[in-house]
Amino acid sequence: MYYRTDRAAVDQSPIIREDRAAGSQRVLWAKVPHQTRRGRCVALKLVGDQLLVGIAGAPAVQWLPVEKVFTEAEARAWLRTSFA
Secondary structure: OEEEEEOOOOOOOOHHHHHHHHOEEEEEEEEEEEOOOOOOEEEEEEEOOOEEEEOOOOOHHHHHHHHOOOHHHHHHHHHHHHHO
């Protein structure tokens, strides 16, 4: 939906709707971060069929393949406790 004024037109469409329509990626932020040898894990991102783990860092989150950060058991435990 667009709003027009005498100075500008603004698109008020929700960004989330556009991201879901594209279907390219989805990010799930943890309520409770998980500490690993790679760093503090704060999110999961699904890009196509690849699952990435977000490692907190400066100046931004670093995204690594889940296989390089967790074992399968560690990943399942983090999912059960951190994303409820």
